Amino acid sequence: MTTYYGLLSKIMTEISQVLSSVDEDKLGKIIDKILNSKRIFVLGVGRSGLVMKGFAMRLMHLGLNVFVVGESTTPAIGKGDLLIIGSGSGRTPSVVTNVKKAWEYGSAIISITSNKHSPIVEYSDFTIFLLAPTPKVKTGNFNFSIQPMGSLFEQSLLIFADLIVLMLMDKLCMTSDKMFKNHANLE
């Protein structure tokens, strides 16, 4: 069996490669879009969905008005709102259906995917490509990982989302202590 430190080194290298392919120029516009939207909705399925929930939690800590698609008290999306999707393949049927609907309802859309040919790209105001392989799609630039299924995409998605949180903290002059005051105190 490969050693812990051998595997760790490989995983960290893989994540670095994926996150080095991000188009930095889009980030300022994405930050502005997040800050200027009336309400933010996040969407994802499976492990990507779990990462997006964690992202939504941090956006709430920042004082933004945010909802997770599929949770109990999430209202109807509409004009002035923003939908942020994390989906490796960008082809999961329920994700594609929901992106189309959100577009019809007039919401802005940001997608984060590894698939340049995903149907959600054409509906998105901004797309961030995290070029990791997924079980459904082999990407051109980066088509091998020692990790199973979408693990590399999901790890990269978490770190990318948390990096966006740092940029938002900077813009909003928020600190960890201030954010912690918004954190759920019943759990």
Add this chain to the structure above:
Amino acid sequence: MTTYYGLLSKIMTEISQVLSSVDEDKLGKIIDKILNSKRIFVLGVGRSGLVMKGFAMRLMHLGLNVFVVGESTTPAIGKGDLLIIGSGSGRTPSVVTNVKKAWEYGSAIISITSNKHSPIVEYSDFTIFLLAPTPKVKTGNFNFSIQPMGSLFEQSLLIFADLIVLMLMDKLCMTSDKMFKNHANLE
């Protein structure tokens, strides 16, 4: 095996008995409390928790600002807020802990329970007793059900909560059609 209609008749009779023990005089004050709170949080564990999530969904449809304890974007509770708990035994440790905390943070509290001796009663501004048996507590008034565990409490809790929704609709002049416009359009 007892027939479908035999069982149906027994279940409906049990629910009617439980819901006939409700103190009607408290309801006006509860409706006012719900409408005058800054934000509403709902709390429950297990099947009671599922019913409370469904109640929260309807409160959102009514245009109220509502959160489910434990969901991703639920913020910290505090003064001016209202916590509504549904708990048959009123003794589940995490429920009791959370009720105490909410009280310390200055939130108002409404509890719905079958247990007159529950520790959450003393922290509650209003308590509604639905006197069904639960697996942890045998209540005085009504200590037998043909149904397992807390089923009778949970059924009664759903119908009671939906009845409160009807009263809120009346006060807010809301219709089913208006509420449906707030319903999640991504799912």
Add this chain to the structure above:
Amino acid sequence: MTTYYGLLSKIMTEISQVLSSVDEDKLGKIIDKILNSKRIFVLGVGRSGLVMKGFAMRLMHLGLNVFVVGESTTPAIGKGDLLIIGSGSGRTPSVVTNVKKAWEYGSAIISITSNKHSPIVEYSDFTIFLLAPTPKVKTGNFNFSIQPMGSLFEQSLLIFADLIVLMLMDKLCMTSDKMFKNHANLE
């Protein structure tokens, strides 16, 4: 405002009407199908989904091998399995998509719906009709409720599912006390 007891009486009458339309002859076969399936999957969206989760919890208490579509550890469905759907309209896109897929994967299907014209009916081995109105479909037999959206369907679904639980308890010689031993002891 209508009184508590006035509303209660109307709700109970509505539920009784819906549950009186059930075709009792199918129930024996449904019970057998549940007991003879390798694994059981439950599916629902919104408040119907919450009711189906509560049903799954009771099936687990009965010692059956059961999963909720969308929860973290739910595996792939296939031959020998059974999918049980609760959907008022029977037309929610993700529900229809999943039913078709489950059928293709070789799973048996039981649906509970208020819509006789739902596309899920043709894929189902057995369908139970609970003829309550839903916001998307006005049913023939019973097209009015004082309650908003799908509330009457959801209440009827809960009681119907709990009635099936009673029939399963009888067949399996299970008691509430035995079931409680299977109940989650961490929560």
Add this chain to the structure above:
Amino acid sequence: MTTYYGLLSKIMTEISQVLSSVDEDKLGKIIDKILNSKRIFVLGVGRSGLVMKGFAMRLMHLGLNVFVVGESTTPAIGKGDLLIIGSGSGRTPSVVTNVKKAWEYGSAIISITSNKHSPIVEYSDFTIFLLAPTPKVKTGNFNFSIQPMGSLFEQSLLIFADLIVLMLMDKLCMTSDKMFKNHANLE
């Protein structure tokens, strides 16, 4: 504002530092414990809880019998079972309560925490320390992060858990393709 690549470099360095403090010698025993347990339960709250759900999903893909504490069909824990906890502070009241209960019920316990003084350590058969700061506990070795609250712990927890998955794949001779066959085909 610090640039994307500036922040990325800092985050990756922080994660590497945390994961370099892991005691590699324990990992073989942890892998064996996971493989030799009758059933595995995972537990976590907030963002750590989301990571643990993602870990549970991969354990299911590997063909193991795994449950998430708090999901609908999770049964009672007992002798022969294993509880794996991810908790930065190791002091969240519901986590501590559940760990004590699991210990009383005879389950084995593995905890992953950043807090060497956490009360869950004494109940654990094995503890992995990921020495990141958390909002509730400042750890000795590594008490600063540019990231808010427990983000660094949560990122490290995800990568650590995914590394354990690689070790389990090796032991079980599982491939990504085989695992994908177990992946939920309804979603």
